[in-house]
Amino acid sequence: MFKIILAGCVGLVLASSAALADNAHYKIVTGPERGTYIQIGADLAKWVAPQAGIDLEVMPSKGSAENVQRMRFEPGVKLALVQSDVYQAYVDMANSGNADAGTTIRPLRLIMPLYDEEIYFVVRADSPLKTINEIKNQNMSVGLIGSGTAQSATTLYRLMFGTPVPDQYAQHLSNEDALAALIVKKIDVAVIVAGQPARLFTDMNPELLQQIRVLRLDPAAPETARAKQTYFPATIRVSSYPNWLKQDVPTLTVKAFLVTYDYNLRGTVGNLNRFADSLCTNFDNLQEHGHPKWKQVKMELPNLGKGWKYYPPVEKRLRACFAHKTAVAATNGPGPATTDDPAKSPKRPCTDEERLLLLCGGKQ
Secondary structure (H helix, E strand, O other), rough: OOHHHHHHHHHHHHHHHHHHHOEEEEEEEEOOOOOOHHHHHHHHHHHHHHHEEEEEEEEOOHHHHHHHHHHHHHHOOOEEEEHHHHHHHHHHHHHHOOHHHEEEOOOOEEEEEEEEEEEEEEEOOEEEEEEEEHHOOOOOOOOOOOOOHHHHHHHHHHHHHHOOOOOOEEOOOHHHHHHHHHHHHOOEEEEEEOOOOOHHHHOHHHHHHHHHEEEOOOOOHHHHHHHOOOOEEEEEHHHHHHOOOOEEEEEEEEEEEEEEOOOOHHHHHHHHHEEEEEEHHHHHHHHHHHOHHHOOOOOOOOOOOOOOOOOOHHHHHHHHHHHHOOOOOOOOOOOOOOOOOOOOOOOOOOOOOHOOOOOOOOOO
């Protein structure tokens, strides 16, 4: 009898091990370890991937531009979180004739839009600056090269003031280093992109937190009108940071997207289809148990701009599922598939924008 029971236990262990071995092992590239992206990735790994038969490894990164590069070229990376302005910058550069940008972005596909990320213009509490349009020619951290923050900060500056951030005023620091440099007066402004509530601020030492504040968006400023050509008004809420803010702060925002590649291998397509089904099935769990930003995500696939394409197999599954759950059918067709081709290093001097998008090979 003991042998029969033992044999049965061994059989269960072997069956369980075989089931685990059958799981696909995928990676998702996210963002800094105290940012919002990495928490969104962890939510997908916990609530969505297991039901799809996927072991999803959540990988930290500098941010969106690095994520695009790793999504395109790093083995095992099947999913990425990318800011809309970074994705658009690649599309624009590809359309302008940059071969490396085209090689990088054209095979990438969107799974779905997620939520808006707030843009924080942080200054010291005793700073004379009050509004975002006053940051011209201030010593500032615009984010690490390869981060979405760097793209947003430099794009916003160019839109507002009609000129790039002057080299003598720009530093490329991580979020944590930027806040530290701000407090010790090495810089005057730290630009940070993060969905609220961001752990960067909620986990910060309360005494240090009281030494910094966020600049407000002035709706009447001409610089604001120019910034709104690409970005949208948003509010950083007291409820997100009750130990820091005394009132809501108007600011700007950028959209986050879940991105994949135009895969056509049967196994990968099947895994991503199951991921899409699980994403739809577990959407309520994400909104209830995941990061608060999930509450802003809508079950819809809006029409896309030129050069932006959904991943066709997943798009079909999500549209059917969303239509079933919301009784509203969306209409947007996928673009033609593209083929892979090797990247080539630019043979001319590297521009500042190419450098931010990591399109310059070793030249940083």
